[in-house]
Amino acid sequence: MTNEYFAPFFKGTNFGSTDYVELIREGLKKVITGYSNGHTMNCILLDLKYVEKRGVGDYFATTDLGLDVYVKIVLPDEEIEKMCETLKKSVI
Numbered sequence: 001m002t003n004e005y006f007a008p009f010f011k012g013t014n015f016g017s018t019d020y021v022e023l024i025r026e027g028l029k030k031v032i033t034g035y036s037n038g039h040t041m042n043c044i045l046l047d048l049k050y051v052e053k054r055g056v057g058d059y060f061a062t063t064d065l066g067l068d069v070y071v072k073i074v075l076p077d078e079e080i081e082k083m084c085e086t087l088k089k090s091v092i
Contacts, residue, residue: 001073009044021073024050028070031062 006020027041031051045051050066
C-alpha cells in the first residue's frame with residue numbers, strides 16, 4: 001500500500017494532505033467504528049471496493065478487502081506474522 005497506488009483515486013481532490021495511505025486508514029477506521037466520512041472519501045472507498053452500501057440511506061460497511069487493507073496499513077507485516085505465530089501456538 002503506497003501513496004503512488006492511491007494517488008489516481010484522489011485526483012482532483014484536496015484533503016489538505018497527500019499522505020493517501022493515512023487518509024485511507026482514517027476513512028476505513030471511521031467506517032469500521034460506525035462513524036461517517038464525507039461524500040468524496042466514501043466515493044474513493046467505494047471505487048477501491050473497500051466499502052459497500054448497506055441498507056437505506058448512506059450506511060456503509062467495510063468489505064473483507066477493506067478490512068484486509070486496514071490491517072495491512074495499521075500493522076506492519078512483522079507484527080502480523082508475530083500475531084499469527086502466537087495464535088498458532090495457542091491453538092495447538
